[in-house]
Amino acid sequence: MDRREFTKGLLASVSSFALIDSLFAYNAFGYNIKPIANHWAIQLNEYCSDLKTETITATQWQSKIEDLYNQIELEDLLKFIKFENLIKGFEYPNLGVNTKPVKFPKLEGLPEQTVFIKKIFGMKKNRAIIPHGHSNMASAHLxxxxxxxxxxxxxxxxxxxxxxxxxxxxxxxxxxxSSSISDEKDNVHWFIAHTDTAFTFDVIMIDLNGKSYDIHNLDIYEKQNLSDGTMRVPLLDVETALKKYGKETHH
Structure with a gap:
């Protein structure tokens, strides 16, 4: 290769690198790919898959979901799940909460059937998601x-x-x-709506640890305080629990 050919090749290489650098600088590469590759719904499904396969612990899952929710712009999430359409004609029960399944739009890299259950929960003022605990289950609520x-x-x-x-x-x-539950941390929860209406977006993982999930409704008002700071709380069937806790009566 003579000097002229060498110089020509070098200039071509410099130009190519300059073009690549320019494209990255203007985010031209993957302009449509980046938002998809980094979309929160894909990350959410990956975290849930990791929990299902026990690649991460339940508390690690809770921490990752909390971090993810902190990064999501609420308006973006509402548009993504078509929240306004979901609550059209929403039926608010007189006791407790009602739910609607959430369907994600098609997104490259996200399976049509996610590894987690996704729903919105909605209720009127003073209605409650009754106090209950869980077994072999994890969920997160925004x-x-x-x-x-x-x-x-x-x-x-x-x-x-x-x-x-x-x-x-x-x-x-x-x-x-947001908040979350698992067998390892903050297992029991209880929500009471303080505004005219209130909604959560729920991500639910069931049948963890290779076992069927279970829910335990609790009679918190009949608790027995123990000397070590814990309390002994009776279990209730769901119908009795709804009648007692589905609508707050200001105990």
Whole structure:
């Protein structure tokens, strides 16, 4: 190769690198790919897949979901799940909460059937997602509309027809805030709507640890305080629990 050919080749290489650098600078490469590759719904499904295969622990899953929810622009999520369409004609029960399944739009890299269940939960003021604990289950809840009084408890153990639990969270959950449960952390929860209407977006993982999931409804008002800071709480059937806790009567 003579000097002229060498110089010509070098200039071509420099030009190519300059073009590539320019394209990255203007985000021309993957302009349509980047938002898809990094979309929160894909990350969410990956985290849930990791939990299902036990690649991560339940508490790690809770932490990752919380971090992810903190990164999501609420308006983007509402548009993505078509929230306004979901709540058209929404039926608010007189006791407890109603739900609607959420369907994600088609997205490259996201399977049509996600590994998790996705729903919105909605209720009127003073109605409640009744106090309950879980087994072999994890879920995360993002406030989409309104405010709720949120309480969480750690499930210590089960004794006959009681759960031994310990309070862990007691706060007013506001728009855009989230919470989560698992067998390992904050297992019992209880939501009461503080605004005319309130909604959550729920991601639910069931049948974890190779076992069928279960839900334990609790009679919190009949708790027995124990000397170590825990409480013994009776279990209730769902119908009795709804009648007692589905509508707040200000105990």
């Amino acid at each position: 406030i989409l509309k309104g405010e709720m009084h949120l309480r969480h408890y750690e499930k210590i153990r089960k004794e006959s027809n009681n759960l031994i639990i310990k309070p862990s969270i007691d706060k007013i959950a506001k728009l855009g805030e």
